[in-house]
Structure formats: C-alpha cells, structure tokens
Amino acid sequence: MAALPAEAGAGSVAASKITIRGLSIDYVSEDGRARHRALEDLSLEVRENEFLSVVGPSGCGKSTLIAAIAGFLRPRSGSLLLDGKPIGGPGADRGVVFQEYALLPWRTVLDNVTLGLRLRGMPRSERDRIGRQFLEMINLVEAADKYPHQLSGGMKQRVAVARTLANQPEVMLMDEPFAAVDAQSRMTLQEELVRIWSQSRLTVLFVTHSVEEAVFLGDRVAVLTPGPGRLKAMIDIDIPRRQRRWAELGNNLLFATLRQRVLDLVRGAGTPP
Amino acid sequence: MRKNSGALGTVPFVALGLAWLLIPMLTKIPPYALPTPGEVIGRLYSGVVDGSLPKDVLASLRRLLLGFCIGNGLAIPLGIAIALNRRVSDLLRPLLTFLASIGGIAWVPLAVVWLGVGSGAVLFVIANQIFFGSIYNTVTGVETIPRVLRRAVLSNGARGTQMLWELIVPGALAQIIVGLRTSMAYGWRALVAAEMIAGTNGIGFRMMEAVKWYQTDTIVLGMIVIGVLWLVLDALLFSRLERATVVRWGLLRETA
Numbered sequence: 001m002a003a004l005p006a007e008a009g010a011g012s013v014a015a016s017k018i019t020i021r022g023l024s025i026d027y028v029s030e031d032g033r034a035r036h037r038a039l040e041d042l043s044l045e046v047r048e049n050e051f052l053s054v055v056g057p058s059g060c061g062k063s064t065l066i067a068a069i070a071g072f073l074r075p076r077s078g079s080l081l082l083d084g085k086p087i088g089g090p091g092a093d094r095g096v097v098f099q100e101y102a103l104l105p106w107r108t109v110l111d112n113v114t115l116g117l118r119l120r121g122m123p124r125s126e127r128d129r130i131g132r133q134f135l136e137m138i139n140l141v142e143a144a145d146k147y148p149h150q151l152s153g154g155m156k157q158r159v160a161v162a163r164t165l166a167n168q169p170e171v172m173l174m175d176e177p178f179a180a181v182d183a184q185s186r187m188t189l190q191e192e193l194v195r196i197w198s199q200s201r202l203t204v205l206f207v208t209h210s211v212e213e214a215v216f217l218g219d220r221v222a223v224l225t226p227g228p229g230r231l232k233a234m235i236d237i238d239i240p241r242r243q244r245r246w247a248e249l250g251n252n253l254l255f256a257t258l259r260q261r262v263l264d265l266v267r268g269a270g271t272p273p
Numbered sequence: 274m275r276k277n278s279g280a281l282g283t284v285p286f287v288a289l290g291l292a293w294l295l296i297p298m299l300t301k302i303p304p305y306a307l308p309t310p311g312e313v314i315g316r317l318y319s320g321v322v323d324g325s326l327p328k329d330v331l332a333s334l335r336r337l338l339l340g341f342c343i344g345n346g347l348a349i350p351l352g353i354a355i356a357l358n359r360r361v362s363d364l365l366r367p368l369l370t371f372l373a374s375i376g377g378i379a380w381v382p383l384a385v386v387w388l389g390v391g392s393g394a395v396l397f398v399i400a401n402q403i404f405f406g407s408i409y410n411t412v413t414g415v416e417t418i419p420r421v422l423r424r425a426v427l428s429n430g431a432r433g434t435q436m437l438w439e440l441i442v443p444g445a446l447a448q449i450i451v452g453l454r455t456s457m458a459y460g461w462r463a464l465v466a467a468e469m470i471a472g473t474n475g476i477g478f479r480m481m482e483a484v485k486w487y488q489t490d491t492i493v494l495g496m497i498v499i500g501v502l503w504l505v506l507d508a509l510l511f512s513r514l515e516r517a518t519v520v521r522w523g524l525l526r527e528t529a
Contacts, residue, residue, distance in 0.1 A: 072424055092430030102425035105522040106443040116429035119439070149523025167429055 017171060017203040018046035018069060023078035024228075027064050038064040040228035041078070046171070051197055051204045053214035056224030056232075057266060062207040065229070066175045069205065070096045082170060092116055095169030099176040101156040103148040109159055110135065110144040116167030134162040137196060154185030161196070171203040178213065187246050190216055194244045211263045215255065216244060223265040233265050308490035313497070316490040325479075330498065333475040337464050340396055341457055344403025348456070349449060352411025353441060369408065377402030377463040378470075385471050395467040395475070402463040406456030407449075414448025415441055447519040454511045461503055 020043060027038035038061035046052045054062055067073045068080060071090040080087040082094065095116075103112045110131050111118070117127035135141045138158040148156055157177055164172055178186045190213060197204060197217075208214050214221045215237055223233045237258055239249075249255045293310055296302065308316075320326030355362045377398045384394035418440065426440045442449075468477025476495050483491035519525040 067424075070424070070428055072427075090424065090427035092428070094428060096424065096428040098421050098425060100419070100421045102419075102421045104422065104426070104439070104443070105524055106446070106518070115426070115439075119430045119432075119435055147522055163429070 015048045016045045017048045017050075017083065018044075018205065019079070019081040019084070020044040020046075020065075020069075021079045021081075023065075023068065023080065024076045025061065025064050025068055025073060026076055027061070037228040039068075040230055042224075042230050044222060044231055046203060046205050049201045049203055050219045051206065051217060053218030053221045054205065054207045054224065055209065055211055055214040055221055055262065055266060056229055057226045058209055059227040060224040061227055061229035062209070062224060063175050066096065066173045066205065066207050069171075070094050070173055092119075092167055093170040095164035095167055095172045097157070097160050097164050097172065097174040097177045099179050101148070101153070101160050101180075103156055103159060103163075105148055108145050108147060109140065109151070112148065112159055113163045113166050115163055130166060134166045137165075137199075138162045138192070152185070153181045154189055157181060157189060158192070161193070165196070165200065165202070169202070171205065174204060174206045176208055177206075179209070186213075191245055193217060194241060198241050211266055212259055215259045215262055216246075216249065221258075221262055223262060226268075235262055235265075305487050305489055308493055312490040313494050316488075316494050320494070326494075326498075329474060329476050329479050330502065333464060333468065333477070334502070336392065336396055336468075336475065337399065337457070337460055340399035340403055340460055340464070341453075343396075343400040344456060344460065345407050345453060348404045348408035348452070349411050352408045352452075353415055353437075353445070355408075356412045356415030356445075357441070369405075373405045377405075377459070378466055381467060381470050390471050391473045394471040395464065398467040398471070399460045399464045403456040403460040406459035407452035410448050410452025410455070411445060414445030414452075417448070418444035447524045450511065450515055450519065453514075454507070457506070457511075458503070461499070461506075465499055 023039055023042040023044075024037065025039045026035055028035050042061075042065070044054075054065065056062055064073065068075055069082075069087060071087055071094065087094075104115065107115070110128060113134050114122075114127040114131040117130060122130075132141060132144065135144055138161065140155060140158060140162075143151060143155065143159075148159070151159065160177070178189050181189060194217065206214070206217055218237050221235045221237060222231060223235070224230065225232045235258065239252070239254055239258075243249065243252065290310065293307075297304070297307060297309055317326070351365075355365060380398050380401055381394065384397045388394040388397060422444060423436075423440060426436060431439055464475070465477035465480075468475040469481040472478035472481075476498060480492050480495035483489070483495075515525060
C-alpha cells in the first residue's frame with residue numbers, strides 16, 4: 001500500500017483522524033429503487049490536520065464515501081472511525097459542504113451561518129458576533145441580511161463553507177462543492193479555500209472529479225478505481241501552500257507533473273507507485 | 274416578479290354589471306327572475322340598516338373561522354406525521370382515501386341526525402371539508418423537502434423536535450399555505466351549501482329562506498356577498514402570508 005510515512009510538513013507522522021477499513025457500501029437512489037455496490041473493501045486514512053483530496057471517475061463511489069462518514073448511509077461491512085471511535089449517525093462533529101449548497105431558503109445569510117450555533121442553544125447576540133466574523137472571512141458581511149436566493153452560486157457556496165466552519169467541526173467533508181459553480185468563480189473559490197484552510201488547518205476530506213482541483217488543493221490525493229471504488233493510489237502533493245495560486249501554478253513543473261500522474265491513474269493508464 | 278396592478282381585473286366586473294343593467298331592458302325576463310341592480314342595492318341598504326345582513330355575515334364567518342381552525346388543526350399535524358412516519362402512513366392512508374371521497378355535503382344527513390339542525394351540523398360539515406382540502410398538501414409539502422437540506426440540518430447538530438421547527442415546517446410551508454388557501458375556499462363553498470340545508474342563520478340560510486317569498490334580490494345579494502367576502506379574505510390573509518414568507522424566501526414567485 002502507498003501509506004508510507006510522508007515527508008510533508010514537519011516530517012513527523014500525523015495521527016489518523018478518520019480511519020476507514022474494508023468499507024463496502026451499497027448505494028440506494030433517492031427514490032429507493034436503484035441499488036448497486038458503490039464501494040468495495042476500501043481502506044483509507046485521513047490524517048489529523050491534512051487536506052486530503054479524493055478523486056476518481058464518475059460512479060466510483062466518492063460521494064457515497066462522504067455520505068457514509070457523515071453518517072447518512074450505513075456501511076454493508078467494514079469500519080469507520082473518527083479519532084478511533086466508531087461513527088454512528090449524522091452529527092455536528094462532521095461538517096458537510098454539499099454540491100447543492102444546501103442553504104436554508106427561509107433563513108438569512110447570517111442565520112444560515114449560525115445554524116449550528118443556534119441548534120446548540122447559543123444566545124443570539126453571541127452567535128451573531130461569531131457569524132459576522134465568519135462572514136468577514138469570506139468577504140460577505142454586506143450580505144448578512146439577504147436570503148440565499150438573492151446570492152450567486154459562488155456566494156452561496158462561500159456561505160455554506162462559513163456555516164460549516166462556524167460550527168467548529170472535527171472534520172470538514174466536502175462533496176464536489178465547486179462542481180455547480182461557473183469556471184471563473186471556481187478558481188477564485190479554490191484559492192479562497194487554500195487561504196481559509198491555511199488559517200484553520202482543519203482536517204478536510206475533499207471529493208472531486210476534477211484532477212486539477214484535487215492536486216491544487218490537496219496535501220495528498222487519493223485515487224479511487226472505477227466503481228465499485230477501492231483505493232488505487234495515494235499521491236503526495238509537495239507544493240507549498242503559498243505557491244498555490246493559479247497565476248503561479250500555471251507554469252509550475254511539479255504541479256504539471258503531479259497533475260499528469262494523477263490523470264493517468266484516473267484514466268487507467270498509470271500504475272500505482 | 275409580476276405585480277398585479279388590479280386595474281385589468283376589474284374590467285370583467287364592469288362588463289358584467291353593464292350586462293345586468295341592460296338585459297332587463299332588452300329582453301322579456303320577468304322581474305322576479307332577475308332583480309335589477311337598483312333592487313339589490315336597496316336590499317343591501319335595508320339589510321345593513323336593520324342589522325340583519327351584518328349579523329348573517331358574522332354568523333357565517335365565525336363558523337368558517339372555527340371550521341378552518343379545527344380542520345387545519347387536525348390536518349397539518351396529521352399530514353406531517355403521515356409524511357414522516359411510514360407506519361402512520363400505512364395505517365391511515367386507505368381510511369383517508371375512503372373518507373375523502375365522501376364530500377363534505379354528503380355528511381349533512383348524518384350530521385343533522387347527530388347534531389340537529391343548526392350550527393353544530395354545519396360546523397361538522399365544513400371542518401370535514403377543510404380537513405380533506407388541506408391534509409394532502411401538508412403531506413406533499415413535507416415529502417418534497419430536498420434530502421440535501423435534511424442532511425445539512427442533521428450535520429449541523431439538529432436533534433428531535435429541532436428538525437421539526439428548523440426544517441419540516443418551514444420546508445413544507447409553501448405547500449401548507451396552498452392547503453390553507455384551497456381548504457378555506459372549499460370550506461367557504463361547503464359552508465354556504467350546508468347553511469342552506471341545515472342552517473338556522475347565516476348567508477346560505479338567508480338565501481334559501483328568500484326562495485319561499487320569491488325574494489330574488491336577497492338571493493342575488495347573497496351571491497355577491499359570498500364572492501366579495503372571499504376576494505377580501507384571500508387578499509387579506511393568504512396573499513399577505515405568502516408575501517411575508519415563501520415569496521420572500523424565493524420559494525414562490527409572486528403572482529397575485
């Protein structure tokens with residue numbers, strides 16, 4: 001397996017935050033009719049404070065993996081651990097950012113950001129103060145009193161990220177969050193995510209079908225096989241955070257090499273290292 | 274958003290009024306079959322002056338409001354329970370389908386036997402009608418809340434009844450309002466009909482009483498009052514409720 005100690009960061013081996021062993025899951029469609037094996041015997045570790053990208057061809061069970069860790073789906077077999085403890089149903093310790101934004105249409109932007117704090121019973125003045133700090137982080141303070149339908153797709157997703165971070169989860173699970181956003185906003189959002197993540201160093205599991213995005217964002221990139229998904233390869237991305245801007249990476253040789261390597265793996269031409 | 278200025282909507286009413294004025298002059302319809310606008314206005318005036326008209330209107334409206342509260346007070350919680358719980362749904366759906374086919378008015382004979390002629394029987398009939406006009410809207414509203422919203426609220430830490438107030442009720446509200454609106458329209462029609470058959474006062478009762486004396490001006494006045502009251506109720510209650518909630522949230526585009 002590729003899970004050799006990586007030389008990334010300070011050189012020490014970080015603890016495992018999420019441990020996935022022998023995970024198999026059957027996917028059931030929303031109407032309950034379609035059913036197929038989405039993940040088969042997948043083993044994977046997400047380290048404490050790392051940004052792990054998961055990439056694979058469509059139908060490889062990437063989103064199913066997120067849904068299982070979030071507690072929306074029950075595994076058929078295998079184990080899922082967060083800090084060494086088994087994962088049960090959904091909970092605030094695992095924040096999720098969805099492709100569809102999933103903002104509550106009946107709440108203002110500020111009240112969406114403070115959703116988790118409100119559910120915990122935090123008084124309004126305190127949670128609004130915290131909410132505004134997170135709106136400042138995503139440069140959307142002026143939108144505090146708007147409703148989600150008044151925002152662009154890119155703005156909605158920034159609000160969704162702020163909502164997840166404001167609730168201070170143990171891990172942030174991101175399910176193709178920028179797939180529905182236009183290309184221009186997507187690049188801005190990716191750069192913003194690099195900046196925000198560098199400040200918080202939260203453990204992130206980021207699922208995408210874009211190889212470029214996976215390499216741009218991740219400390220490591222996990223490549224899954226076509227469905228049912230298993231781990232095909234794990235690639236370390238040793239590009240310093242401060243270099244992760246599209247203007248700079250355009251002619252960065254290491255970025256180009258890693259992108260090509262992951263692309264070959266996804267398309268089936270490459271061999272696992 | 275489309276704003277309805279209201280001006281265009283008054284044109285058919287003006288045309289209808291003109292036709293009403295002209296038809297008796299141009300045809301040989303006997304006066305007792307179609308009263309003139311003047312006679313109806315005269316009846317309106319005398320009804321207001323002697324207090325009988327406001328009394329009937331209030332009696333009907335009070336009954337409608339009570340039936341509306343009882344019907345929806347049962348339909349909305351039960352609709353939510355059916356949508357959320359498979360067992361409740363399996364248990365009650367066949368019975369509800371059976372009962373829904375028996376329209377409100379079909380209950381009048383039994384209601385009269387049980388509760389006697391008067392307010393009780395009329396109230397039973399319209400509460401029944403309103404319940405069935407509302408419940409399926411609530412069920413649909415809850416069932417069509419996107420799964421991703423449910424997941425988002427759960428992942429933010431919601432438990433038990435928090436799901437109800439954070440997600441279920443606001444998420445289904447657009448459809449619940451449709452249910453409130455249609456059920457009140459159903460209830461309003463059932464009310465007038467029930468008062469005609471089993472009432473002892475109210476607008477419907479007054480219209481049926483007028484038949485005995487060939488007072489067609491009272492009958493036509495009753496019809497106009499029914500329509501005008503509904504226009505006012507709809508504009509005052511439901512259009513406002515929609516603008517304050519689902520239109521503001523972008524869940525419904527303003528049409529009226």
